[in-house]
Amino acid sequence: GESVGLHLPTLSVQEGDNSIINCAYSNSASDYFIWYKQESGKGPQFIIDIRSNMDKRQGQRVTVLLNKTVKHLSLQIAATQPGDSAVYFCAENPGAYKYIFGTGTRLKVLA
Amino acid sequence: KAGVTQTPRYLIKTRGQQVTLSCSPISGHRSVSWYQQTPGQGLQFLFEYFSETQRNKGNFPGRFSGRQFSNSRSEMNVSTLELGDSALYLCASSLGSSGTEQFFGPGTRLTVL
Numbered sequence: 001g002e003s004v005g006l007h008l009p010t011l012s013v014q015e016g017d018n019s020i021i022n023c024a025y026s027n028s029a030s031d032y033f034i035w036y037k038q039e040s041g042k043g044p045q046f047i048i049d050i051r052s053n054m055d056k057r058q059g060q061r062v063t064v065l066l067n068k069t070v071k072h073l074s075l076q077i078a079a080t081q082p083g084d085s086a087v088y089f090c091a092e093n094p095g096a097y098k099y100i101f102g103t104g105t106r107l108k109v110l111a
Numbered sequence: 112k113a114g115v116t117q118t119p120r121y122l123i124k125t126r127g128q129q130v131t132l133s134c135s136p137i138s139g140h141r142s143v144s145w146y147q148q149t150p151g152q153g154l155q156f157l158f159e160y161f162s163e164t165q166r167n168k169g170n171f172p173g174r175f176s177g178r179q180f181s182n183s184r185s186e187m188n189v190s191t192l193e194l195g196d197s198a199l200y201l202c203a204s205s206l207g208s209s210g211t212e213q214f215f216g217p218g219t220r221l222t223v224l
Binding site for chain 2: 031032034036041042043044045046049051089091093095096097098099100101102103104
């Protein structure tokens with residue numbers, strides 16, 4: 001069935017280092033992708049998006065890479081800070097006005 | 112601009128009861144989607160509304176229903192509550208075109224006893 005999965009459920013990173021969170025998606029028809037950050041007790045917060053006609057998009061300290069050949073997304077966070085500690089989700093939009101979410105990766109930033 | 116708001120934030124119900132949750136989207140957003148979030152299943156799509164019409168529905172039983180009003184506010188209802196319905200219910204709004212940014216509210220934490 002449809003699914004979006006993550007390779008690493010928990011990622012621990014030293015403060016100041018770069019973080020890379022990966023995501024595999026299964027629906028080749030998906031043409032839009034979003035990364036979300038969810039802190040404890042809050043709803044998911046939009047971080048960055050990318051369309052299928054792009055392979056890279058940069059934001060403030062974040063970069064999303066899309067490899068359509070292998071149906072893989074990654075989120076890179078530069079100079080990871082304690083405030084980046086959260087659960088990160090990727091979501092794919094295969095059309096039909098719905099999003100499919102991955103199970104999430106917990107990012108822990110070590111001081 | 113105010114974000115997505117959801118009420119109530121917390122709710123405790125007993126099995127067999129029903130519950131109604133409310134969501135007010137970002138001003139100008141006409142699409143509202145609902146999701147159920149649990150530790151075991153993650154974020155699961157419930158349904159999406161646009162201009163008072165349900166455009167898509169996830170794989171949930173008929174006990175889960177929703178509606179949208181002319182001002183784009185949305186409600187979802189769960190009847191005959193079961194223990195397994197305990198979850199964080201999240202509402203997200205967007206402009207409505209496929210492939211547009213979707214923004215979430217803080218969620219309603221439902222506990223079924």
